[in-house]
Amino acid sequence: xxxxxGYFLGFTFRxxxxxxxxxxxxxxxxxxxxxxxxxxxxxxxxxVGRDGLVYYNxxxxxxxxxxxxxxxxxxxxxxxKIRELFSPxxxxxxxxxxxxxxxxxxxxxxxxxxxxIVFNEGDNKERIYKGEGSVTFTCFYPYAxxxxxxxxxxxxxxxxxxxxxxxxxxxxxxxxTQNGYDVLxxxxxxxxxxxxxxxxxxxxxxxTVANGGSIVNPLIISYTExxxxxxxxxxxxxxxxxxxxxxxxxxxxAIYTASDMLxxxxxxxxxxxxxxxxxxxxxxxxxxxxxxxxxxxMVLGNTNLKISYPYLYI
Numbered sequence: 042x043x044x045x046x047g048y049f050l051g052f053t054f055r056x057x058x059x060x061x062x063x064x065x066x067x068x069x070x071x072x073x074x075x076x077x078x079x080x081x082x083x084x085x086x087x088x089v090g091r092d093g094l095v096y097y098n099x100x101x102x103x104x105x106x107x108x109x110x111x112x113x114x115x116x117x118x119x120x121x122k123i124r125e126l127f128s129p130x131x132x133x134x135x136x137x138x139x140x141x142x143x144x145x146x147x148x149x150x151x152x153x154x155x156x157x158i159v160f161n162e163g164d165n166k167e168r169i170y171k172g173e174g175s176v177t178f179t180c181f182y183p184y185a186x187x188x189x190x191x192x193x194x195x196x197x198x199x200x201x202x203x204x205x206x207x208x209x210x211x212x213x214x215x216x217x218t219q220n221g222y223d224v225l226x227x228x229x230x231x232x233x234x235x236x237x238x239x240x241x242x243x244x245x246x247x248x249t250v251a252n253g254g255s256i257v258n259p260l261i262i263s264y265t266e267x268x269x270x271x272x273x274x275x276x277x278x279x280x281x282x283x284x285x286x287x288x289x290x291x292x293x294x295a296i297y298t299a300s301d302m303l304x305x306x307x308x309x310x311x312x313x314x315x316x317x318x319x320x321x322x323x324x325x326x327x328x329x330x331x332x333x334x335x336x337x338x339m340v341l342g343n344t345n346l347k348i349s350y351p352y353l354y355i
Contacts, residue, residue: 045059047139048204049138049139050066051137053134054127054136054178056134062112062119062122063112063113063114063119064112066110067110068109069109076104077355078101078355079104079184080105084096104145104180106135106145106179106180107176107177107178108175109174109175115169116167116169117168128149133148138199141188142187142189142205142209142211144187146186147178150179153174154174155174157170158170185353186352187211187351190211190212191211192206192213195211209354210352211237230332231331233329233330234330235329236318236350239355240320242318242351243292244316246262246316246333246347247286247287247299248340249339249345250283250284250285250286258277258335260275260333260339261335262276262316263316263331264330264332265328265330267328272317275312278309281339284341286300287299289315290315291317295307296310316331318331333346
């Protein structure tokens with residue numbers, strides 16, 4: 042079954058492709074089933090004397106993925122490898138061939154099951170297994186991350202990129218470069234950003250406080266669309282020690298030093314909140330920017346001033 046690679050046939054888990062173990066995805070009926078959204082929980086409040094409930098919010102929870110697969114001519118050694126791959130003790134990256142731009146962090150949460158018929162084949166009468174199996178993965182972080190930000194970085198092994206490039210929004214390297222995305226501006230304080238994902242993206246900003254550099258307060262980080270400032274984070278730069286690399290991590294909602302994640306600097310926050318980059322659409326494309334002001338005297342060279350943010354998909 043090594044030829045069973047490609048869209049809706051194969052997947053990669055923990056850097057092992059399903060075809061390497063002679064297994065292929067199958068559907069148990071006439072159609073594939075797919076949840077359009079991760080599991081979620083609605084929060085409501087009951088008010089005495091009022092009929093019904095008052096809706097408060099919705100929390101996105103884990104994303105469960107159940108797979109059925111078939112296999113043919115699998116040896117005892119390969120059965121052992123399948124058991125090791127689907128160990129419930131290990132968390133790994135899960136990618137489906139038809140969606141190479143979606144990399145889930147997954148763990149097996151329902152023990153993999155095999156149903157088979159055993160044959161003795163070959164001169165040595167080696168034991169061979171043929172049958173079906175199933176396994177359930179849980180992604181406790183429900184969103185997939187794009188491994189790469191440009192199309193050229195993805196492999197052509199499983200088919201044409203034109204089948205998924207449009208829905209992913211991922212650009213070619215030429216488009217990405219020509220638009221100047223993620224490149225520090227000539228005045229060293231802003232970046233044009235692009236987020237084609239399904240969800241707003243947490244921003245990570247890294248800079249190094251210069252040894253003896255002048256510190257101007259407050260340090261202002263903002264997200265803008267055109268001339269409109271939509272998000273702002275104001276920091277007291279005097280709380281950052283000289284010759285120290287600072288990381289502002291919106292996903293962890295923490296400010297800390299690169300040398301010690303436990304050296305938390307959240308006390309430097311004067312106002313605002315951590316920046317998250319909204320999804321790019323037809324109305325804001327080309328206008329999204331992250332700007333950082335009053336930092337020039339704090340940074341040791343432009344190479345130490347960096348931003349990063351993932352593309353997140355359902």
